[in-house]
Amino acid sequence: MDIFLQQLINGLVLGSVYALVALGYTMVYGILELINFAHGEVTMIGAMVALSVIGALVGHVALPGVVIVAMGVLVAVPVCMLLGFTIERVAYRPLRHAPRLAPLITAIGVSILLQNLAMIIWGREYVKFPPILSSATHQVAGATISDLQIFILVLSLLIMAGLVALVQKTKLGRAMRATAQAPQVAALMGVNVNSVISLTFIIGSAIAAIAGVMVAAYYGLAHYYMGFMLGLKAFTAAVLGGIGNLAGAMLGGLLLGVIESLGAGYIGDITGGFMGSNYQDVFAFFVLILVLVLRPSGLLGEQVGERA
Amino acid sequence: MLLGVLLAALPFLVDAGLGRTWVRILDFTLLYMMLALGLNIVVGYAGLLDLGYIAFYAVGAYLYALLASPQFGLHLPFWLLLPLGALVAGLFGMLLGAPTLRLRGDYLAIVTLGFGEIVRIFMNNLNAPVNITNGPQGISLIDPISIAGVSLGQTHTFAGIEFSSAHSYYYLFLALTLLVMFVSMRLQDSRIGRAWAAIREDETAAEAMGINTRNVKLLAFAMGASFGGVSGGLFAGFQGFISPESFNLLESIMILCMIVLGGMGNIAGVLLGAFLLTVLPEALRSIGDFQRWYFNRIIVDPADLRMLLFGLALVLMMLFRPQGMIPSAQRRREFKHDDAPQEPAPLYDQQK
Amino acid sequence: MTSRSDGPILLETRGLSKQFGGLAALHAVSLNIHHGEIFGLIGPNGAGKTTLFNCLTGLYTPSAGEVRLDGQRLNGLKPHTVAKQGLARTFQNIRLFSHMSALENVMVGCHVRTKANVLGAIFRNRGTRDEEAAIRSKAHELLKLVGVDKHAHSLAKHLPYGDQRRLEIARALATEPKLLALDEPAAGMNPAERVALIALIQALRATGIAILLIEHDVKLVMGLCDRVAVLDYGEKIAEGAPEAVQRDPKVIEAYLGGSIGGAIGQPA
Secondary structure (H helix, E strand, O other): OHHHHHHHHHHHHHHHHHHHHHHHHHHHHHHHOOOOOOHHHHHHHHHHHHHHHHHHHOOOOOOOHHHHHHHHHHHHHHHHHHHHHHHHHHHHHHHOOOOOHHHHHHHHHHHHHHHHHHHHHHOOOOEEOOOOOOOOEEEEOOEEEEHHHHHHHHHHHHHHHHHHHHHHHOHHHHHHHHHHHOHHHHHHOOOOHHHHHHHHHHHHHHHHHHHHHHHHHHHOEEOOOHHHHHHHHHHHHHHHHOOOOHHHHHHHHHHHHHHHHHHHHHHHHHOOOOOOHHHHHHHHHHHHHHHHHHOOOOOOOOOOOOOO | OHHHHHHHHHHHHHHHHHOHHHHHHHHHHHHHHHHHHHHHHHHHHOOOOOOOOHHHHHHHHHHHHHHEEOOOOEEOOHHHHHHHHHHHHHHHHHHHHHHHOOOOHHHHHHHHHHHHHHHHHHHHHOOOOOOOOOHHHOEOOOOOOEEOOEEOOOOEEEOOEEEOHHHHHHHHHHHHHHHHHHHHHHHHOOHHHHHHHHHHHOHHHHHHOOOOHHHHHHHHHHHHHHHHHHHHHHHHHHHOOEOHHHHOHHHHHHHHHHHHHHOOOOHHHHHHHHHHHHHHHHHHHHHHHHHHHHHOOOOOOHHHHHHHHHHHHHHHHHHHOOOOOOOOHHHHHHHOOOOOOOOOOOOOOOOO | OOHHHHOOEEEEEEEEEEEEOOEEEEEEEEEEEEOOOEEEEEOOOOOOHHHHHHHHOOOOOOOEEEEEEOOEEOOOOOHHHHHHHOEEEOOOOOOOOOOOEHHHHHHHHHHHHOOOOHHHHHHOOHHHHHHHHHHHHHHHHHHHHHOOHHHOOOEHHHOOHHHHHHHHHHHHHOOOOOEEEEEOOOOOOOHHHHHHHHHHHHHHHHOOOEEEEEOOOHHHHHHHOOEEEEEEOOEEEEEEOHHHHHHOHHHHHHHHOOOOOOHHHOOO
């Protein structure tokens, strides 16, 4: 039972990070019907930039670990915002009226470009996250939860709440929703569709940067290749919840984290030792394929028939 | 005729001019040409973006490796393994396609990508508790391909001319590449080829005109996969060693690059793309020499630069020449933005 | 009207309904179309005409009711099977394979009545070559029939608008339908093209094909059709000979909202 609880906690923490990244996919998809393949890479760049800043500060300034990490984040966020903005401007916008395959291929191209750029800048090796954050743990009903886990979970929830408030309550949010529903009509109503799209990429990338730092802090390392798997899982989460739907991305992220965590914890028992936790990464794909086959609109998505 | 003589003499010319390594690079070029032609059926003809194509290459390679190596002590003959590889890879194609082909294009891309990774993860982990694939170490001492008792792994002398292993493989691969080309051409210009083109243009209309879109797409998937399976088997026999790392996502993307760069749907374009992307990275090595000479040290590893340039090429190609270097007549028309849309166009083309 | 309307029944719908969420786009529509008949389906915008079309051709699954073609149940079948059963359609917003030539478009239509497989394609045996030649000549014939043969090798999207509509008809005919369903075939045509279209539809009927026509242009429908049904808010409000339907107060009400007296009041 305590294994179950432990895996549940781990899953929720991991899932909240997936949810943050999934938000970026879902926002872009909601407006452009485009899978922004490069989003995972934006997350990775966020982690790497923050780690560079943190690495430069640690040992040179006498500040608490949390402050140093916060400074890393403060640099990573604007870098990623600029990156997201540039990607949309350079690689996607010129192709808005091209056949669907075209922006998808540039998206893949951008993703590879960023990955290899990161490899050249930060090297092939894992970059370590210095142990400057509190490693205190708490016992809850037989399970262990660390300060970091609590922090990640709470911060994720706050960011999600903030995003929902932004989309539901502000003028910008209204413009975003209008653009997602009917871009032409929104344009006629005076919404500047291009800036709404740019802002969507900027907001999504800012959140991705924070998520990237969380992942690096959680696992204690970052790697030029980390964005790929993270992006794929976050995308799965977005599809699971119903792509284009903010609440869906959050639910999907948390759920995927839990499925993965419980799956990895129990797969050995289920398969009689045939498969171990090294198959953890396979779960996301199975979930993805299952959802797409059984309920392509996702858990919270609307069922939309194809129009003739 | 002249071309035939040139193709036949090519390995000797290359051997004399550039050395034995380049004959092997030539062999790899042919392998990639077969792969690219296979993926071209799926992406170029039927318009289905498959990002996990390398999985079928892996299936073919592992099938050959498991059935012709000391791993299980099996040493089945090549003439049996070749069609078997095509068949099994084709089945895998159907297995993946059956549940996923009704998905919209970009979803399909992600699912195939996931499938490619699943296959690789299994290859990596199927060494315990029962050792099937030997895990990350891969399988070595794979039997070289041998035809009619003549092993292509050794040097032979015919009519006073010495044929090294790389030379012999060249002729086998050349023959099979020509075969794959022939099959591609015949398929394109047929009832099936027209159905693929129709689906790529407008799936709903194609379905309304009586085309069983699901089956026809599945067929494209299976055909493409079986080409991949054949190339995989050849790769295993040629290389003598395979490991999961040869079948990662970047390989899938590289093959996609080949057909995008060369010209989707056009056989000559695809061949050119495969040629350039196999040969150019080798040429990139000289950048390393240049750095060593100019800076006295390697600043950027040319191997790292390779994928970077591929990514860049994909983006630039889509932005400035989306139809590829040698586009197919039809693709050229599709990517031409000359005529203004008649009605307010959707943000992205909704048709596909 | 003509004797065609008392021939055997070709297409029959019984209580056909389609719900989108809470909205009933079609409610219990029952229709009979006879062999060799030209049947018109009219109604104001949003009356459910295209929805009915999509239910007949398998693009939508009806929520309730039944569709039969020559006694064969069609509902639940996929569009390609419906086409195979002998019901072909055109689209209101033209959906040609725009980067294929006119000829290739029609050749694609032949797909459902031909059977060359992968092996045939690769080995190009006698049977396949004959079939391919037959497809080609049939496609040319159909292009000639609809009057687009001079554009056979032009890209579909480069054809003049009226010719694109006719090309869609040729493509549908290539599937050898018993019933040809035309979704607003005259939309956007000039008067001359319209006259030619009427002649074409009559010529097609003469070959024994039944035609279901959705049209906005009431005049055209009234002049051409043997019988007409009127849809309003997803329900059939009238059915019968054009003259009778034209005088039906319910129809006048639906079309004119009870106040205006435009197109429908005048005899065609």
